[in-house]
Amino acid sequence: MLYFFLSYARGGDDVYVQEFFNDLCDEVRALEGLDPATEVGFLDNRNIQPGDTWPDTLVDALSRCQAFLALCSPAYFLSEPCGREWAIFQERIRQHQLRTGNTGSTLIPLRWLPSRTMPPAAQIIQYVPEPRHEIDNRHQEPHRERGIRQLLRIRRNRDDYLEFVTTVAELVVEATWRDPMPTAAERLPFDGVPSAFHTAMHVDAVPPAVNGGPPPVIEPTSLLPSSDKVYFVVSAPTAEEAADERVGREDRQYYGPTARSWSPYKPGTHEPLADYAARIAAGRSLRAQITEVGELEACIDQARRDNQIVVLLVDPWSTKMDANHEILVRYDRREDHPAAVMLPWSTDDLETSQKTPELNAAVRQTFPRNMRRPHTTTFRQSVLTTESFRSDLQAVLEESRNRVIANGTLQRPLPGPRGSRPILEGP
Numbered sequence: 001m002l003y004f005f006l007s008y009a010r011g012g013d014d015v016y017v018q019e020f021f022n023d024l025c026d027e028v029r030a031l032e033g034l035d036p037a038t039e040v041g042f043l044d045n046r047n048i049q050p051g052d053t054w055p056d057t058l059v060d061a062l063s064r065c066q067a068f069l070a071l072c073s074p075a076y077f078l079s080e081p082c083g084r085e086w087a088i089f090q091e092r093i094r095q096h097q098l099r100t101g102n103t104g105s106t107l108i109p110l111r112w113l114p115s116r117t118m119p120p121a122a123q124i125i126q127y128v129p130e131p132r133h134e135i136d137n138r139h140q141e142p143h144r145e146r147g148i149r150q151l152l153r154i155r156r157n158r159d160d161y162l163e164f165v166t167t168v169a170e171l172v173v174e175a176t177w178r179d180p181m182p183t184a185a186e187r188l189p190f191d192g193v194p195s196a197f198h199t200a201m202h203v204d205a206v207p208p209a210v211n212g213g214p215p216p217v218i219e220p221t222s223l224l225p226s227s228d229k230v231y232f233v234v235s236a237p238t239a240e241e242a243a244d245e246r247v248g249r250e251d252r253q254y255y256g257p258t259a260r261s262w263s264p265y266k267p268g269t270h271e272p273l274a275d276y277a278a279r280i281a282a283g284r285s286l287r288a289q290i291t292e293v294g295e296l297e298a299c300i301d302q303a304r305r306d307n308q309i310v311v312l313l314v315d316p317w318s319t320k321m322d323a324n325h326e327i328l329v330r331y332d333r334r335e336d337h338p339a340a341v342m343l344p345w346s347t348d349d350l351e352t353s354q355k356t357p358e359l360n361a362a363v364r365q366t367f368p369r370n371m372r373r374p375h376t377t378t379f380r381q382s383v384l385t386t387e388s389f390r391s392d393l394q395a396v397l398e399e400s401r402n403r404v405i406a407n408g409t410l411q412r413p414l415p416g417p418r419g420s421r422p423i424l425e426g427p
Helices: 014-032 054-064 074-078 080-100 134-139 148-153 155-178 273-282 293-306 316-320 322-332 350-354 356-366 368-372 386-407
Strands: 004-007 067-072 107-111 229-235 287-292 309-314 340-344 379-383
Touching: 004 014, 004 080, 014 067, 014 148, 014 155, 054 080, 067 074, 067 080, 067 155, 074 080, 074 386, 080 107, 107 155, 148 155, 229 273, 229 293, 229 322, 273 287, 273 309, 273 386, 287 293, 293 309, 293 322, 309 316, 309 322, 309 386, 316 322, 316 356, 322 356, 322 368, 340 386, 350 356, 356 368, 379 386
Parallel strands: 004 067, 067 107, 229 287, 229 309, 309 340, 340 379
Antiparallel strands: none
16 A cells, blocks of 8 residues: 655755655654565655656556655645645545545645645645644744745654654544555546646636635746746767767767757657757747757856756767867866756767767766766666656756746846735734
8 A cells, every 4th residue: 555645846955855755754664563675655755767758657646545645845836746736636636525425635735845836726625733843942932834845854853753643643544444446547647738837727726715705817937937947958969970090989879060960869769869859848948949059058157147047968988079078077077067968968879878888988077076976867877768868857947947947036026017916924
């Protein structure tokens, strides 16, 4: 039995999310008397293996879990995949209520970080209250909920945090046994499900007793930095450059007249990789601009000013080209590593497979600092199939968007009417 699904927005807090997930799993097992190896929860970066089609895996977990725990934050409400996860589970609850007549809900929102605004779908559900943070008690300040993230980050809150984990585990176990839901008979297509946070909720769907009337349609991107564009920067040889002895490529069917012609997944698909990436980005409401590695620094500078995303698509063979190698090494020496890096090659490319040790050595010489970093979603090596490229790129775009939310610059709107303005609290 899968007790719960933990839904969260990828970003810089992943280590804290993992700690919360581990602690919650341990507590659920303890309450149920289960073996330590028993799987009780689902967290995507823990359960999805490289190369899996992650939406299908997520939908399977959403179709059989008993409780849905949402780690709510500004980034969470801006995330379309998180909104889809919420929508899929909410639809499963609706179908169960229609069959049984029960009115309970096992969708449990948890405040990871406070949000000034929330979409209507999240406004009508009661949050699990937090314990008082130690800093509030010590200074006798009015209690403000700062979120689970703060409970984890400040170690003097450890006792309160563990008490909160127990409370959530009890809710999960109670939800599992009070009104168990059968596995969904139909698996909804993840990419075809509208996000619960990016679709206006019909007035009739909000109980008047909760809100007292129809809620406003909230624009989640109005108060936070957000991205609507991605630069795909291609580092690959042309067919002519691939024949140069410094590159030493014999099978040049993967290349064309320009770097952006590179198509590493032939014969499965002849579509240039950058064009395929642009189609994936369009499915996530991102405009794409494709350019070559000589423009990398200019793209990074422009993206930083405009809160946009940069993804480097690197053919391992191109790391043997002097000009490309120099640009990529210069990028690797940066402290901030603002771009995501993906290194695709195909299992059907026999020459690349035979030269794997040599190419891996060239990649290590080009990206020594990135190679030494702990596991990160935004540095992807050996992306071997179109399916794994699609899955990995979706994860890369999602985390990159979350980084913009956390670190980007708030763009001030141009003067002129645009609905009601937010009220700023302060002296």
